Amino acid sequence: MDFKLNEEQQMLQETAARLVRGEYDFEKRERFRQSDAGFSEAFWQQLSELGLTTVPFDEAHGGFGGGAVELQLIMTELGRGLCLEPYLQSIVFGGGLINQAGNDEQKNDLLPQIAAGTLKVAPALLEPQSRYNLHDVVTKAESDGDGYRLSGRKAVVIGGHCADKLIVSARTSGEQRSHDGISLFVIDGNASGLQRITYETIDGLKGCDLILDSVSVPASALLGPVGQAHAAIDYQAGRAIAAICAEAVGAMEESVNLTLEYLKARKQFGVPIGKFQVLQHRMVDMASELEQARSMAVLAASVADAEPGNRRDSILAAAKNVIGRAGQYISEQSVQLHGGIGMTWEYSGAHYAKRLVMINHQLGDDDHHLEAFVALMKTS
């Protein structure tokens, strides 16, 4: 049993940390956020130049051959900087889907570009009625000659606004919530019939809903065996969960630190407010939730690349549940302990607070994952 990073991992972490520290203060983030892309293309390029975008991919595809632990280290640093780049969507989740479900041709074509950061992809899996349920799919893909024609709507595609290609789940057979009959398609961002309704999110990211109105794609757009995409979606969502847990931990660490500093600096009634016992204990509770979250991020990373099955699913559900609850607690208490200042747009802490709550709305909230955990629990 060993929680220590090896030398390579330490270097990776240091690289990511140094980059974020150097390139991503709050003011810069605000500028990136307000740009058209909603993030920094320059920073994205630096991620690529430093090889960070290549981390999870095989060497054969221009990758670094890293696993969930390496992704965890990077995501934590990106979380600490509240970074806006679509690393989770393109490198972890989208790349993962292609890597798992794609054929050699697709992998050889797409993965090197994704790893190099020159091609951005975004998974488009949710729908207006699906909530967090990835197998609640009504978007239809009908055979059309050699290819398919897709119609429907995909919801809240974070990073979808800037994706060169979208990885869309659609139903080729089966009932609305059946695990069988879901297929994945890689669709060009400028495909005819594809409309993106772009928006900012409350926590400063960008995304879109996709309207697919008889979008025609060739057979080669199909990712993996027809109707059998659920396994890959489920497995890769698990990898994404582990990654977003790590991101959340980075954001929580920063939020806890900001709050602690504030308690030491801010005076009221003649003393630093951190001298008030109630606030001290609240701060301890925040630190304690952070420890729980850290532990679950580590545990999630340790199973993210494992065989699919009950143990992996349970741990990932548990991790997202803990991170969701800890994130909301730390968010709310950081605002509360800051008082008014914690509620202002111009204070970075407020944006950590928002991101932490919104992470609970990505890839399933704590209620969703508690229910998932119960379903996996031996109850008799």
Added chain:
Amino acid sequence: MDFKLNEEQQMLQETAARLVRGEYDFEKRERFRQSDAGFSEAFWQQLSELGLTTVPFDEAHGGFGGGAVELQLIMTELGRGLCLEPYLQSIVFGGGLINQAGNDEQKNDLLPQIAAGTLKVAPALLEPQSRYNLHDVVTKAESDGDGYRLSGRKAVVIGGHCADKLIVSARTSGEQRSHDGISLFVIDGNASGLQRITYETIDGLKGCDLILDSVSVPASALLGPVGQAHAAIDYQAGRAIAAICAEAVGAMEESVNLTLEYLKARKQFGVPIGKFQVLQHRMVDMASELEQARSMAVLAASVADAEPGNRRDSILAAAKNVIGRAGQYISEQSVQLHGGIGMTWEYSGAHYAKRLVMINHQLGDDDHHLEAFVALMKTS
């Protein structure tokens, strides 16, 4: 809108309060508890002499003609004294069942004796498999000539150890959890085939399980129309809920007071521990839960005698839910704030702590009543 007591009610409250104050300190309670009966027959007689046992009954039956508000006042004082007498079981719940379901002969025969305190009854409605569900009944009552023969087991009959008569629910038809087909029988405590397994409860009361092994009763033992007892059971359980909520409030008030006094008296690190802000805020939270509980006890009393229906059921479920949660919170925090001393048998506070948690196990706990409330909630 008026929360004030009228003069009669004030007198009633003062009478009950004076009696409990005078006759029921903790040492006496310990003596009563250790007696064979498990309570004070003398105190029971005083309740009767002062007319307190007559309160809910009609004047025609030797009663005072009071309602739920009057019962609330008495129960709160009994709760404050942690009184052990079976007032809830005999006067409120048992008497109520006879009053609602009984025919004139039964009422004229039994109610005056109950009101006078000379006859004690106890409702025996639960069963080993039923949890808090009063219509989960497998005890059978089969027609047997002019009468019935009952077989089965009734569970956790508080006050059943000393009851002269037991009011037993049994199934005359229908499935195990059907509302239809439940009948009530008034059975002599010394009926042949009836065995009582007597025990103390963790909070110092006494009760028993009943084993009915072909207990024969005449037709006149049937209380109300055959198979139709559910309505009376449900309604009277509601009256009992309102009463036990009031009892809980009395116990909570005493528990909160004891804790507050302790915070002021006990010194550590050279100051009264009530000077520590964390303990102050905890104490405020306890007081706040008490206020919520008080409000719900008032509200429960205001609907306990009302027409049956959704509003009454919802409010009573809500009340018991609030009281259950507030009681447990106050119990646990009173122990915590007292430290070790709060865990000792010889300190009265520990017994309030136990009673408050156990009230949650009588007539349905907070989970049970939350579920009941949800079932009554308009969800579409």
Added chain:
Amino acid sequence: MNINFNEAELAFRDEVRSFLSSELPQDIAAKVKGGKHLSKEDHQRWQQILSRKGWYATHWPVEYGGVEWSAVQKHIFDEETAAFGAPRTIPFGVNMVAPVIIKFGTEEQKQHYLPRILSGEDWWCQGYSEPGAGSDLASLKTRAVRQGDHYIVNGQKTWTTLGQHANWIFCLVRTDTQAKPQSGISFLLIDMQTPGITVRPIITLDGEHEVNEVFFEDVKVPVENLVGEENKGWTYAKYLLTYERTGLAGIGASKAALDRLKEIAGKEVKNGKPLLQDPAFASRVAQVEIDLMAAEITNLRIIAAVEGGGVPGAESSMLKVKGTEIRQTITDLMRRAIGPYAQPFPEAEMELDYEGEYLSSDYAAPLAPHYFNMRKLSIFGGSNEIQKNIVAKMILEL
């Protein structure tokens, strides 16, 4: 004891309801219920309707244009207006500065200011908090120095709610730096048009412009704008603190919000069924409904005590904490209800006159911002921690 409304109270409720049915503009109510932005004009339009009816200054004596309502009537009015979706009354003029002027002001001040508040001519804001003095008002630093017939005011106020709409501000200012912190404070009325005043917006984390900073640089304020005696401002502020305490818990608003939550959760779908039929979500809704039920009765008990001649004391602090926790729980559940759609922030959908298509539904856009906005409930108006300090000291005597 009869905790239901009596006949007179029921009749009053009917009167209020029928007034609201006929007089509350539908467009305004729709915005309030939908959590959309309200303009200054919306507020003023509704205020003038109330004023015409004589129901605006519900806390004033009749002689100044108020109404003589019992505590129960005030409560009924608050409940019903919240239920119908009337805009909340902006309290700074009618419910804050006016009572101080009525109690401590000169006859001239009463004659001048009160009618202008009733008519809506003046929009007041509050100048209490400072960057270094939030919950700890006694440490405020804004200075007012007497020079002949004027005070010269220098300093900064913050968290000034809707200061961007205001033409008057009432301030606590330090007039004696030698005295003990609480003794050198005065209560000053300041025309926002006076040279030297700058209002700077504070944008909150939900993107709203609701609060402001107000800077004072050599602002000349006539001495007749002093309320009461110099250096007695702390007393007047404390008077106001006890005065404005009923309704702090926002029970009526929470009831309206709970209805909205149930409506939304009835429309949202989870696995093909209304979310409100999901046992776990329904339980969470039920639990907050139950807690609100209890808080409502607690509120009524306090109101009844006031009715009986009592003064709402620290009990209100306790209820404020509970009430804000409940409200925050409701906003948490509303945000949760819409699942992934809590993330998009289509600001246009929150605007008054949005007529485009909605991204997901007509109710989703404001829910997450609203959740974040409502974090203020446990901070402003005396943080919940301060409220608990008050209860510990005043009621529990710890």
Added chain:
Amino acid sequence: MNINFNEAELAFRDEVRSFLSSELPQDIAAKVKGGKHLSKEDHQRWQQILSRKGWYATHWPVEYGGVEWSAVQKHIFDEETAAFGAPRTIPFGVNMVAPVIIKFGTEEQKQHYLPRILSGEDWWCQGYSEPGAGSDLASLKTRAVRQGDHYIVNGQKTWTTLGQHANWIFCLVRTDTQAKPQSGISFLLIDMQTPGITVRPIITLDGEHEVNEVFFEDVKVPVENLVGEENKGWTYAKYLLTYERTGLAGIGASKAALDRLKEIAGKEVKNGKPLLQDPAFASRVAQVEIDLMAAEITNLRIIAAVEGGGVPGAESSMLKVKGTEIRQTITDLMRRAIGPYAQPFPEAEMELDYEGEYLSSDYAAPLAPHYFNMRKLSIFGGSNEIQKNIVAKMILEL
């Protein structure tokens, strides 16, 4: 980074498991799992089995009869013993007084006391707390006055766990009343058979006799029973406080308790189905299982840090709070699981040799008493409030 056990660790776990399978007496394990009373003899029997194996003094250096286990091995041992239902080690001798004697005692003291602890000949109890000094040990009042070759001890200790079984007690006593509160305290070993000592049971709210008061009236204690230097007792007590910190969170015990909870909730019936299939109850069980999972990893992270040469610091305090909350939640759910049958208190069913019929089930009787008993977890051993004070000061530097 590999957070799974390595092969050597897995091999060790197998060794522990096979030892427990063959050597842990079934009757004792059944009592532990069923929450029944354990006798002094049960404890001693198990202790002697461990001693024979050389696995009793897991925290001692090898030279005194301990074993050289890594932090991970200790953790595995704790987990497995808890899972198998071994009695918890009574810590006062082997894990508390012994480390102090080893670190600060004389050679004679080591030679005399340590073998008797290993053999089980001596049963130690702890004399720290006093009626006026619970969390605030510095204010203790029990006096020891030097008279020739003896100290004369007068005073009272309390919360002395299992003092009724003990023949030795280690005490903090005041030897200098002039010095600062923490400087005048000494660490004294006292034979319980000495005249002047009285042990009085304290019955706890669950009816148990687990703790005691110990009275000292002119008790003569030989000076050679002083550990280390006079007036340095506070230092030794503090050493012990850091020493005994791993395992405070009781993760192993909580895991065993969670298994038991699930077993019980699988047998209990609600509306004809196992309670564990009730969505609401299952969610509560799942939530505590998840929290325990996180706490377990936190524990492992602390252990790994110790392994790497670190000292478990205030992180243990944080984990102690979380761990006791989890354990208390589990006992709460166990009590809830049995519904109305939480009320009956059939004490006989909790006895060692009960062979009668069970009122409801063989597991119900101890659950409510156990819930009440476990309230102590957040009080004793430094209340959770004190733990948070420590974290605030030591880690957060507030």
